[in-house]
Amino acid sequence: MFILIKSSLVLNLKVKVYAVSVEEQSEWSENILVRMLLYITQTIREYASDNNLDLFSQKKVPPPVPELYAIYAGDKRLKNAEISLKDKYFGGKKRALDVRIKIFAEPAERDIADQLPAFCGY
Secondary structure, three states: OOOOOOOEEEEOOOOEEEEEEEEOOOOOOOOHHHHHHHHHHHHHHHHHHHHOOOOOOOOOOOEEEEEEEEEEEEOOOOOOOOHHHHHHHHHOOOHHHHHHHEEOOOOOOOOOOHHHHHOOOO
């Protein structure tokens, strides 16, 4: 198993293309929502450029499916959860754009690898 720290990548799984961004934090900050928006936007922009996709054409160009994760290993007690720009910055009001991040928190008594199956839904 490997963990990507402050990184984004594109996974082409033949059926769907995913843009995955992961950031590790030892000190919690909700600003991760804004950073992840920037990371994933840049990743999708690079994917379009690398694959010669014309986003200004009339032809529909499907973007990669975004997946955003935060791995938290600090002292603050956080639970595995999901946070959103809408809830943390806009008082729960629907806006033109939202970012949702799955938080992968490491309790002191468990290793992150122990949590992986439940976190990924298997």
